[in-house]
Structures are given as structure tokens and as C-alpha cells.
Amino acid sequence: MSASFRNFVVARVLLTVPMVLILVTMVFFVMRVLPGDPIRSQLGPKVSEAQAEAIRERLGLNRPLTVQYFDFLWRMVTLDFGNALTQGERPIRDELSELLPATIELTLPAMTLTAVVGVLSGAYAAQRRKRPADYAIRVFSIVVYAIPVFFLGLMFQIIFSVRLGLFPLAGRMDALLLRDFRPVTNFYVVDAIVQGNWPALKSLLLHLVMPSVTLGLILMGPFIRLTRVNMIEALQADYITAGRARGLPERRLTYRHALRNTFIPILTLIGLQFALLLAGAVLTETTFSWPGMGRYLVKRIELRDYNAVQSVIAVFALAVGAISVMVDVLYAFVDPRVRY
Amino acid sequence: MVTTPGGGKDTLVQIRDLSVTYHTRLGPLSAVSGVSFDIRRGEILGLVGESGCGKSTLGRALMRMVAPPAEISQGQLLFDGEDIMAYDGEKMRDFRGRRVSMIFQDPLTSLNPVQRVDEHVVEAIQVHEPQTTIRVALNRARTLIQTLGIRANRLRDYPHQLSGGMRQRVMAGLGLVLNADLIVADEATTSLDVIVEAKLLDEFKRLRDEFNLTILLITHNIALVAQIADRIAVMYAGQMAEVGDVVTVFDDPCHPYTEGLLRSVPNVKLNEREVLYKMGGEPPNLTHPPMGCRFHPRCPMAMPICSAEEPALLPVVGDVEHLVHCWLHQPQTRGAEAQA
Numbered sequence: 219m220s221a222s223f224r225n226f227v228v229a230r231v232l233l234t235v236p237m238v239l240i241l242v243t244m245v246f247f248v249m250r251v252l253p254g255d256p257i258r259s260q261l262g263p264k265v266s267e268a269q270a271e272a273i274r275e276r277l278g279l280n281r282p283l284t285v286q287y288f289d290f291l292w293r294m295v296t297l298d299f300g301n302a303l304t305q306g307e308r309p310i311r312d313e314l315s316e317l318l319p320a321t322i323e324l325t326l327p328a329m330t331l332t333a334v335v336g337v338l339s340g341a342y343a344a345q346r347r348k349r350p351a352d353y354a355i356r357v358f359s360i361v362v363y364a365i366p367v368f369f370l371g372l373m374f375q376i377i378f379s380v381r382l383g384l385f386p387l388a389g390r391m392d393a394l395l396l397r398d399f400r401p402v403t404n405f406y407v408v409d410a411i412v413q414g415n416w417p418a419l420k421s422l423l424l425h426l427v428m429p430s431v432t433l434g435l436i437l438m439g440p441f442i443r444l445t446r447v448n449m450i451e452a453l454q455a456d457y458i459t460a461g462r463a464r465g466l467p468e469r470r471l472t473y474r475h476a477l478r479n480t481f482i483p484i485l486t487l488i489g490l491q492f493a494l495l496l497a498g499a500v501l502t503e504t505t506f507s508w509p510g511m512g513r514y515l516v517k518r519i520e521l522r523d524y525n526a527v528q529s530v531i532a533v534f535a536l537a538v539g540a541i542s543v544m545v546d547v548l549y550a551f552v553d554p555r556v557r558y
Numbered sequence: 559m560v561t562t563p564g565g566g567k568d569t570l571v572q573i574r575d576l577s578v579t580y581h582t583r584l585g586p587l588s589a590v591s592g593v594s595f596d597i598r599r600g601e602i603l604g605l606v607g608e609s610g611c612g613k614s615t616l617g618r619a620l621m622r623m624v625a626p627p628a629e630i631s632q633g634q635l636l637f638d639g640e641d642i643m644a645y646d647g648e649k650m651r652d653f654r655g656r657r658v659s660m661i662f663q664d665p666l667t668s669l670n671p672v673q674r675v676d677e678h679v680v681e682a683i684q685v686h687e688p689q690t691t692i693r694v695a696l697n698r699a700r701t702l703i704q705t706l707g708i709r710a711n712r713l714r715d716y717p718h719q720l721s722g723g724m725r726q727r728v729m730a731g732l733g734l735v736l737n738a739d740l741i742v743a744d745e746a747t748t749s750l751d752v753i754v755e756a757k758l759l760d761e762f763k764r765l766r767d768e769f770n771l772t773i774l775l776i777t778h779n780i781a782l783v784a785q786i787a788d789r790i791a792v793m794y795a796g797q798m799a800e801v802g803d804v805v806t807v808f809d810d811p812c813h814p815y816t817e818g819l820l821r822s823v824p825n826v827k828l829n830e831r832e833v834l835y836k837m838g839g840e841p842p843n844l845t846h847p848p849m850g851c852r853f854h855p856r857c858p859m860a861m862p863i864c865s866a867e868e869p870a871l872l873p874v875v876g877d878v879e880h881l882v883h884c885w886l887h888q889p890q891t892r893g894a895e896a897q898a
Contacts, residue, residue, distance in 0.1 A: 455667065456662060456664060456667035456668045457667060457668055457669055457670040457671070459623070459662070459668075460660070460662055460668040460669070460729075460732075461670070462623060462654065463621060463623060463654055463655065463659065463660040463662075464654065464655040464659065464660075464682050464685075464732060465651050465652055465653070465654040465655030465656060465682075465685060465686060466651075466655075466681065466682070466685055467651060467685065468651075470681075470685070475670050475673070478670075478672050478673075479670070479671065479672055552672070553671075553672060554671070554672055554674075554716040554718070555671060555716070555718050
């Protein structure tokens with residue numbers, strides 16, 4: 219690894235710092251501008267002002283805003299997010315250690331599905347340009363792009379769960395199995411495999427199908443479109459004609475030569491879509507009662523749990539920043555012409 | 559329609575009455591119409607003509623590589639006595655590269671930018687000879703690249719890391735690695751500077767002498783043909799205007815178009831700068847080609863019959879090897895010029 223490459227990575231990582239900082243700063247102040255506060259949202263108007271003030275005192279919410287702000291920033295740097303302000307006031311680190319694995323377990327299959335199916339169907343559409351398969355795939359890409367998550371999720375629930383009974387309606391795992399399940403890493407699928415708990419694994423996977431397919435479909439449209447357009451261009455490139463003149467089979471020309479050249483824009487899209495993936499996860503988790511970061515975020519926004527919301531957003535921002543650094547680094551591997 | 563003398567044992571390719579039609583919105587465009595000629599084993603045949611005269615289309619048609627909206631609308635293609643128009647997809651694919659290979663004009667865009675040079679070569683070998691191991695294929699690539707004057711360690715490079723001349727030699731190498739009988743070089747040296755061009759032409763000549771390779775040199779550069787070709791074929795507006803031995807045609811061009819073409823070539827002798835001949839008119843619109851001989855609107859020697867009827871491609875008097883497509887040399891009208 220060359221020195222210039224190392225410099226590039228370091229610079230790129232440092233650039234994410236202001237990005238995260240701006241985002242958490244905005245969230246910090248916007249949360250406090252919103253009407254309501256963590257105490258009233260939980261305890262309602264019946265609590266006396268003196269009692270409320272006592273709780274504020276205990277939670278440190280009566281300190282000057284700047285003190286709270288820099289206190290929060292410092293805790294974020296040390297990755298100790300402090301305690302939640304509502305619902306048990308647990309350390310946020312503990313909450314996240316349960317929520318984050320659930321969200322990753324949902325988004326990873328969704329993203330894989332989106333990228334693999336999206337790219338392959340886009341490539342297929344390009345190869346069958348202006349034929350029925352191409353039109354069908356293009357219509358499909360618009361439909362899944364335009365459809366809202368909750369509507370698609372609801373349809374899936376009605377059809378595949380209520381009517382056909384193929385998949386469980388919501389949640390991450392059967393409640394009965396969950397009672398005896400002892401998670402270690404909180405990646406339940408990993409835990410179930412390590413412990414050899416097959417009934418639990420089966421239940422987990424069945425619960426995973428509808429939410430991850432929903433989330434995956436929502437994000438698939440741009441992948442199909444982008445792959446198709448770039449593949450059409452790549453298939454007209456001189457090196458494809460030259461390869462054909464060398465007697466290379468069409469399938470190899472499409473799925474090796476042209477597709478490998480389309481990976482460059484696709485990689486960019488993966489980076490861009492990652493933010494949408496997290497946004498989609500919020501809605502998907504809410505629709506399917508998936509106990510992850512997204513559902514937690516929605517709940518805690520309602521409760522005006524400043525600390526919890528700030529922390530979740532900070533984690534999201536860090537994840538988006540990390541992914542975009544990874545994408546930039548991966549360019550060098552996908553495209554030999556890119557040198558840092 | 560026409561029989562070309564010289565067919566027989568030493569003939570590698572026989573093209574008979576070949577037409578290629580582009581289906582455009584303005585109606586069918588006959589890019590190549592009713593072309594017949596032979597390519598002899600071990601010769602370098604120069605195919606010349608203006609841009610858009612159909613020479614590249616003809617070159618591609620030899621490999622049946624005309625893609626929609628173009629198609630080979632009629633004609634016969636015999637390669638080594640075999641009718642390749644009757645080949646099915648798989649046979650045709652194998653034919654390309656193994657029997658005939660093509661070298662393209664732009665070597666940078668004709669090589670896959672994300673594939674290393676050795677991947678290109680090994681792929682070509684393995685697609686046609688699946689039993690060859692990677693090690694053997696790599697050895698062949700190494701030997702080949704060295705004969706072309708490139709150090710073997712450059713095999714690990716990507717196309718963009720090579721110089722223009724090296725890329726063109728790599729392209730040529732890809733054409734040679736499978737020991738194809740015929741190389742179609744479509745403006746293969748056009749993008750090179752004169753020194754590199756001369757080197758590559760020498761290489762062509764050497765390969766022809768050493769391996770009895772047959773080369774179809776498609777170019778708009780008539781000087782190049784004079785330099786290395788054995789025979790010349792002049793195309794005009796999708797038809798063969800004149801075919802013959804290089805020395806004969808250059809000394810005594812029979813078609814007014816060939817004559818004009820030869821008089822348009824710049825001369826480097828600075829002390830006798832004569833004004834270059836400029837041919838009047840424009841090449842015809844091939845969706846509606848002129849009646850009779852397609853050259854008659856631009857021809858300084860046009861006769862009444864030229865705009866009425868099309869001449870045939872026939873040998874000139876006293877030389878069965880020298881064919882011309884012109885009323886000045888048809889038996890019915892021979893000598894008409896003198897009378898007029």
C-alpha cells in the first residue's frame with residue numbers, strides 16, 4: 219500500500235469528522251426546539267412543576283445548553299453516550315448493543331438482495347434491450363421505486379401472512395422461543411447457529427423474509443436503472459465488439475466484460491443508497507415491529523428522549539461516513555485506472 | 559453475376575454477390591451491394607475507399623459481425639471452401655478468433671480497461687481451446703508478446719499502462735495467438751504515428767512471410783497499401799470499383815475513381831508542390847443511390863449509358879487478374895470514349 223494511498227484514506231476518514239459533527243449538532247438543537255420535553259412526554263401534565271424540575275435537575279437538563287452540548291460531544295468522542303432520558307434510563311450503549319445487531323441483521327440481507335437482484339436484472343434488461351423482458355424489468359423498477367415502504371409491507375403482511383400464512387406477521391422471533399433464547403452477540407442468527415438452536419434459527423429466518431424483502435425491493439429501482447443504462451453503454455463499447463470478434467461467448471461478454479465495467483457506477487450507488495437504506499430501515503422496522511434502531515428512534519423521538527435520538531443519529535452518521543470511505547477505497551480495486 | 563478468376567486452390571475466402579443493408583428510418587441503406595472478390599492464401603490485400611464507402615462493413619461482414627439494424631441481405635461467403643453463411647451461432651462463434659481475427663482501429667478502447675493484458679490473451683486461448691491450462695496459455699502469451707517486441711513483464715499491465723504502439727501490438731497479438739488464417743486489420747494503424755506504424759506494418763509483413771498469414775488491410779490510406787499490399791481492392795459507394803495487382807493498378811488505374819484517388823495523394827517532395835486533385839461532388843446517399851453506375855455523377859468521363867445501366871465487374875483487356883467496374887472497359891462499350 220503506497221504512501222499516497224494511505225494519505226488518501228487518512229484524509230478521507232478525517233473528512234467524515236466534520237460531517238458527523240454537523241449532523242449531530244443539528245439534531246441536538248432541533249430536538250430541543252421541538253415542543254415538549256422528555257419529562258412531560260412521559261409523565262404528562264399531572265406532574266407538578268416542582269417534581270418536573272427535580273427530574274430535570276437529576277438528568278442534567280437544567281444546565282445551560284452549551285454545557286449540555288459540549289458534554290454530549292465529549293461523551294460521543296469517548297463512545298459513552300450516557301443514559302437514556304426515558305423508559306428506564308438505561309445506558310444507551312447497552313440499548314445500542316441490542317438494537318444495532320437487529321438492524322444489521324435486517325439491512326444486510328436487504329442490501330445484498332437489492333444489489334444482487336437489482337444488478338443482475340438490470341444487466342439482463344440491457345442484454346434484452348427493447349424486448350418484452352426489458353420492458354417488464356423497467357416497469358418493475360419504477361413500481362418498486364414509487365411504492366411506499368409501509369404500503370408494500372402492509373400488502374405483504376396481508377397476502378403472505380394473513381391470507382396465506384406463509385410468514386409470521388411481525389417481530390424478530392416467536393415469543394415462545396424467545397423466552398428460552400439466550401443471545402450472546404445479539405446477532406440472533408449467529409447466536410442460534412453457534413448454539414445449534416435450529417428451531418430458533420428457523421423462526422428467525424422466517425421472520426426475516428418479509429421485512430428484508432420489503433426493504434430490499436424499495437431500494438432496488440435505482441440499481442436496476444443504473445445497471446441497465448451503464449450496461450447498454452458498455453455493451454456498445456469497442457472492447458465488446460473486439461471480444462466478439464475474438465469468438466468470446468455472448469454470456470461472457472455480458473456478465474464478465476461489460477458487467478465488470480459497470481461495477482464502478484454501481485459502487486457509487488451503493489454508497490449513496492446506504493443512507494436511504496437506513497431511512498428505509500426506520501419505516502420497515504416500524505411496519506414489522508422489528509426491534510432495531512429505526513423503531514427505537516421513532517419511539518424516542520416521540521418521547522423527546524434527547525440523548526437516545528442524538529446517539530442513534532450519531533451512529534447512523536458514522537455508518538454512512540464509514541461506508542462512503544469504504545466505497546472510495548474500493549474504487550481502487552474495481553477500477554485499475556484509479557490510483558490515489 | 560460475376561465470376562472472379564484466380565479462384566481455386568490458393569483462394570482462402572470467396573465472397574460472392576455480398577450485400578449488407580442497414581435498416582434506417584429513411585428506408586433500407588445498402589452499405590455493401592453485390593460485392594464479389596477473392597482473398598488468396600498468404601496475400602496482403604489492401605481494401606481502400608473513402609469514409610462511408612462500406613469497407614469496414616464489408617470487413618465485419620466477413621466475420622458475420624454486422625449487428626442490427628444492419629444485416630447481410632444476400633450473398634455467399636466461402637472460407638476455405640466452407641459456406642460460413644450456413645454456420646449456426648456456436649460454430650460461428652468458434653470460427654471468429656480461431657479462423658479469422660480482427661484488429662481494430664483504436665487499441666485503447668478495444669481492450670477491456672479492467673482486464674490485464676495476460677487475462678485478455680489467456681481468455682482468448684481458453685475460450686477456443688478449453689483443454690489448455692492457464693500455465694501453458696500464459697507461456698504462449700509470453701512467447702507471443704516477446705516476438706512482438708514487448709517485454710514479458712508487461713503482461714501484468716492494464717491497457718492504460720501501455721503506450722499506444724504497445725497496445726496496438728497487443729491487439730495484433732490477440733489476433734495472432736490462435737493462429738488464425740486470416741487477419742482483418744480495420745484501420746489498424748490509423749491511430750499510430752508514422753514510425754510506430756511502419757514498425758507494425760513490417761511486423762505484418764514478417765508474420766505473413768513466416769506463417770503464411772493472410773491479411774486484409776482495410777484503410778483509407780492508399781500510400782500504405784502501395785507500401786505493403788500485394789493486391790488492392792478499391793471500393794466506392796458500397797461496390798467494388800477495381801481489383802488488381804498493386805503495381806498494375808497504381809501504374810495503370812482503369813476506373814476513373816481509382817485514378818482520382820491516386821491523384822489526391824499528397825507528395826512529400828516539397829520542390830514540386832503541385833495542387834492536389836480534388837474530386838468533385840460528394841459520395842452518394844446510399845438510401846437512394848444514383849441509377850446506373852454509382853460513380854457517374856462525379857465521373858469526369860461519364861457517358862450516357864453510365865446513368866442508365868450498371869456496369870459489371872469484368873477483367874480489362876489482356877489482364878484477367880485486373881477487374882474493373884466501369885463502362886469504359888465493358889465489352890459492349892469499349893472504345894466509346896475514343897469515339898466521343
